[in-house]
Amino acid sequence: RINEQRLWDTLMEMGDIGGTEKGGCNRLAGTDLDKQSRDLFVSWCEACGCTVEVDKIGNIFARRPGINNDLPAVGTGSHLDTQPTGGKFDGVFGVLSGVEVLRTLHENKIETPTAMEFSVWTNEEGSRFQPAMQGSGTYVGRFDLETELNKTDVNGIRLGDELERIGYLGEMELGSRHMGAFFEAHIEQGPILEDEEKAIGIVRLGQGIRWYNVEVVGRPSHSGTTPMHLRKDAMLAASAIVTEMNAIALRHENGLGTVGFMQVWPNSRNTIPGNVTFSADLRNPKPDVLLTMHEELVAFCEKIALEQGVEVNLDPFWYFAPVEFNASDDVKAATEKLGYSHMDIYAGAGHDACYMADLVPTGMIFTPCLNGISHNEAEYSSPEECAAGANVLLHAMLEASER
Amino acid sequence: RINEQRLWDTLMEMGDIGGTEKGGCNRLAGTDLDKQSRDLFVSWCEACGCTVEVDKIGNIFARRPGINNDLPAVGTGSHLDTQPTGGKFDGVFGVLSGVEVLRTLHENKIETPTAMEFSVWTNEEGSRFQPAMQGSGTYVGRFDLETELNKTDVNGIRLGDELERIGYLGEMELGSRHMGAFFEAHIEQGPILEDEEKAIGIVRLGQGIRWYNVEVVGRPSHSGTTPMHLRKDAMLAASAIVTEMNAIALRHENGLGTVGFMQVWPNSRNTIPGNVTFSADLRNPKPDVLLTMHEELVAFCEKIALEQGVEVNLDPFWYFAPVEFNASDDVKAATEKLGYSHMDIYAGAGHDACYMADLVPTGMIFTPCLNGISHNEAEYSSPEECAAGANVLLHAMLEASER
Numbered sequence: 001r002i003n004e005q006r007l008w009d010t011l012m013e014m015g016d017i018g019g020t021e022k023g024g025c026n027r028l029a030g031t032d033l034d035k036q037s038r039d040l041f042v043s044w045c046e047a048c049g050c051t052v053e054v055d056k057i058g059n060i061f062a063r064r065p066g067i068n069n070d071l072p073a074v075g076t077g078s079h080l081d082t083q084p085t086g087g088k089f090d091g092v093f094g095v096l097s098g099v100e101v102l103r104t105l106h107e108n109k110i111e112t113p114t115a116m117e118f119s120v121w122t123n124e125e126g127s128r129f130q131p132a133m134q135g136s137g138t139y140v141g142r143f144d145l146e147t148e149l150n151k152t153d154v155n156g157i158r159l160g161d162e163l164e165r166i167g168y169l170g171e172m173e174l175g176s177r178h179m180g181a182f183f184e185a186h187i188e189q190g191p192i193l194e195d196e197e198k199a200i201g202i203v204r205l206g207q208g209i210r211w212y213n214v215e216v217v218g219r220p221s222h223s224g225t226t227p228m229h230l231r232k233d234a235m236l237a238a239s240a241i242v243t244e245m246n247a248i249a250l251r252h253e254n255g256l257g258t259v260g261f262m263q264v265w266p267n268s269r270n271t272i273p274g275n276v277t278f279s280a281d282l283r284n285p286k287p288d289v290l291l292t293m294h295e296e297l298v299a300f301c302e303k304i305a306l307e308q309g310v311e312v313n314l315d316p317f318w319y320f321a322p323v324e325f326n327a328s329d330d331v332k333a334a335t336e337k338l339g340y341s342h343m344d345i346y347a348g349a350g351h352d353a354c355y356m357a358d359l360v361p362t363g364m365i366f367t368p369c370l371n372g373i374s375h376n377e378a379e380y381s382s383p384e385e386c387a388a389g390a391n392v393l394l395h396a397m398l399e400a401s402e403r
Numbered sequence: 404r405i406n407e408q409r410l411w412d413t414l415m416e417m418g419d420i421g422g423t424e425k426g427g428c429n430r431l432a433g434t435d436l437d438k439q440s441r442d443l444f445v446s447w448c449e450a451c452g453c454t455v456e457v458d459k460i461g462n463i464f465a466r467r468p469g470i471n472n473d474l475p476a477v478g479t480g481s482h483l484d485t486q487p488t489g490g491k492f493d494g495v496f497g498v499l500s501g502v503e504v505l506r507t508l509h510e511n512k513i514e515t516p517t518a519m520e521f522s523v524w525t526n527e528e529g530s531r532f533q534p535a536m537q538g539s540g541t542y543v544g545r546f547d548l549e550t551e552l553n554k555t556d557v558n559g560i561r562l563g564d565e566l567e568r569i570g571y572l573g574e575m576e577l578g579s580r581h582m583g584a585f586f587e588a589h590i591e592q593g594p595i596l597e598d599e600e601k602a603i604g605i606v607r608l609g610q611g612i613r614w615y616n617v618e619v620v621g622r623p624s625h626s627g628t629t630p631m632h633l634r635k636d637a638m639l640a641a642s643a644i645v646t647e648m649n650a651i652a653l654r655h656e657n658g659l660g661t662v663g664f665m666q667v668w669p670n671s672r673n674t675i676p677g678n679v680t681f682s683a684d685l686r687n688p689k690p691d692v693l694l695t696m697h698e699e700l701v702a703f704c705e706k707i708a709l710e711q712g713v714e715v716n717l718d719p720f721w722y723f724a725p726v727e728f729n730a731s732d733d734v735k736a737a738t739e740k741l742g743y744s745h746m747d748i749y750a751g752a753g754h755d756a757c758y759m760a761d762l763v764p765t766g767m768i769f770t771p772c773l774n775g776i777s778h779n780e781a782e783y784s785s786p787e788e789c790a791a792g793a794n795v796l797l798h799a800m801l802e803a804s805e806r
């Protein structure tokens with residue numbers, strides 16, 4: 001079993017890097033704080049004898065050799081970047097559960113049949129740079145490396161430049177780690193495990209996600225002199241689309257629709273907005289339902305453009321198809337061996353494991369979080385809840401290594 | 404008569420300060436560009452023998468002595484600040500018509516019965532700092548000086564500090580100029596004069612304006628894991644209010660409703676917005692109708708807060724009551740003397756003259772602008788249209804000075 005207190009202490013220590021007054025964390029990808037958290041991870045892994053490598057999109061891999069190093073390794077990992085108003089657990093818990101597994105193996109001098117790999121993936125959150133799971137998606141070949149390194153944040157700063165600046169633009173080839181299985185522990189980020197009073201969620205599926213950039217182009221003009229019928233108000237059209245995103249979600253079972261990001265131009269209170277750009281995020285566990293939702297959004301944008309005489313440019317720049325996890329049985333076996341209560345569940349959020357599932361048998365372990373709240377500074381999981389997840393991770397990894 | 408070409412050349416020279424690629428102007432109040440435009444105005448006035456003073460809120464007064472300097476002076480003026488995507492005429496045309504009147508009197512060595520005053524008012528636009536007509540409103544005593552100097556822009560920079568930095572925080576007492584009449588020439592900023600093919604609008608009324616800051620407080624949480632029924636989505640509620648602002652305007656004759664400014668927090672695409680702040684601008688020429696529109700907005704905000712479980716804080720921080728211009732007959736007499744076509748009109752926008760009307764008999768002269776477009780880089784008035792307005796200003800000022 002892992003050491004509950006030690007795991008908790010590492011979570012709190014890591015959480016101090018970018019820690020907020022309200023107990024959350026603001027540690028965006030590619031920032032100085034991201035560097036600090038990566039450095040701390042690397043130092044912890046090296047202290048347990050790992051060798052560390054960084055790939056061309058900044059993903060970090062720490063390797064603990066096994067008995068037979070020709071066999072494919074067993075991997076785990078998650079991310080250290082957070083939302084601007086994120087918590088101390090989303091992603092970080094998965095990375096530090098890995099560190100805790102490593103320390104448990106190290107202090108008990110356990111020799112595993114295969115090597116074990118502990119990883120940190122670049123920009124999983126998709127907050128500062130898009131899309132989400134950028135590091136893992138690029139690693140597995142879903143995204144083009146150059147395109148991703150050239151992505152810019154709202155201030156026009158390149159991801160590639162930021163990685164170089166913080167010392168995490170590595171040389172290792174993408175997709176080049178030899179792994180036989182991959183596991184990721186993560187807080188659920190939703191209310192189900194808590195409601196059902198289960199310690200562990202065996203994640204069977206990651207739901208589908210569609211991300212869009214939407215631009216509405218109207219005509220800036222004076223708020224006090226432009227009659228209503230002569231306006232081309234980009235804000236009014238954008239608001240109609242926000243309202244429709246919500247309606248689309250409500251029309252479909254398990255549908256979700258969110259506009260989280262918006263920028264208004266020229267953003268002056270007595271100028272009718274000439275340009276509004278915003279994000280759209282549609283999700284559903286069923287790909288056909290998600291496609292219908294997508295089609296409804298496309299049709300609505302066309303309708304609003306016609307009705308309001310504005311231009312609506314909808315850029316569907318990311319589609320993440322629902323993914324099934326095919327190493328879930330290792331997770332289930334480990335959970336039952338340890339005697340934790342559990343249930344099958346699907347992931348509402350995207351995770352690095354979702355992309356790793358392209359390359360290797362992959363499993364995900366969910367743990368409850370308070371009130372199902374995540375992407376919020378109030379995000380919380382108890383020490384016991386965290387420990388349960390890390391124990392399942394340890395045993396799922398051992399199981400896979402022994403096979 | 405004034406010199407049409409010279410007026411046009413000063414308009415173009417001034418428009419180069421903050422001039423944009425699309426032929427507009429971006430010269431926000433209190434910026435280095437504002438300083439440059441003020442310095443140019445001062446140099447032009449001094450070249451014609453004026454003495455220049457600056458008051459405690461940064462308004463500039465240039466005085467040309469008359470025959471009897473104990474008599475109250477005749478004033479004119481407008482503003483040099485622009486919208487972020489403004490044109491070269493809004494405000495600037497009024498200031499430079501004054502400069503052109505001054506130059507015409509100077510080169511013809513005309514001695515006027517009273518002194519003439521040429522003024523520039525601080526932050527008329529209300530874009531960077533609120534409210535609009537801040538300089539004139541403070542001058543006439545509608546706003547408290549300290550409160551206004553302490554107002555900050557979105558980056559937290561104080562107006563008082565900016566005025567000091569650019570050298571325009573003066574010593575002169577507010578309201579201390581001795582004037583007997585005030586005239587302001589301005590482009591109409593709307594489509595009516597152009598539609599009716601009139602050269603001059605005799606402005607009888609400035610319509611009522613109500614400005615609000617609206618804050619919606621929801622709960623930030625994950626866009627992929629928070630079921631629709633558990634959300635408190637500040638963006639969704641804000642969008643409902645934007646849509647209602649439009650509906651309120653359409654329900655009332657001559658009603659206008661605009662949301663021009665919005666900020667979203669944390670503004671991350673997979674976090675449901677926890678906080679959205681935005682502006683609301685309601686206008687009507689009739690105070691009772693404007694009050695009804697206000698009440699409808701208040702009621703709607705309360706309803707949305709209840710329905711969506713969010714907090715809606717509506718701060719009605721500025722009410723500008725409709726104002727009648729009681730020196731309009733001087734404007735009409737000058738227009739008829741010069742033989743320009745004209746019509747009575749009301750001002751959709753607020754103007755510095757609206758506040759000056761508190762202190763002295765005041766008149767406004769409107770000139771047409773292309774397609775009625777303002778607060779847009781495409782704003783345009785022809786040299787002849789500008790000249791007509793400046794000629795009417797000259798003769799209205801002479802008329803009032805002689806009386």
Ligand SMILES: NC(=O)NCCC(=O)O
Nearest residue numbers: 124125132349350627673
């Ligand atoms: N785990 C997590 O919050 N991932 C962010 C990507 C997403 O939006 O689902």
Ligand SMILES: NC(=O)NCCC(=O)O
Nearest residue numbers: 224270527528535752753
């Ligand atoms: N003239 C002008 O555009 N004034 C700005 C104040 C307003 O919003 O009406």
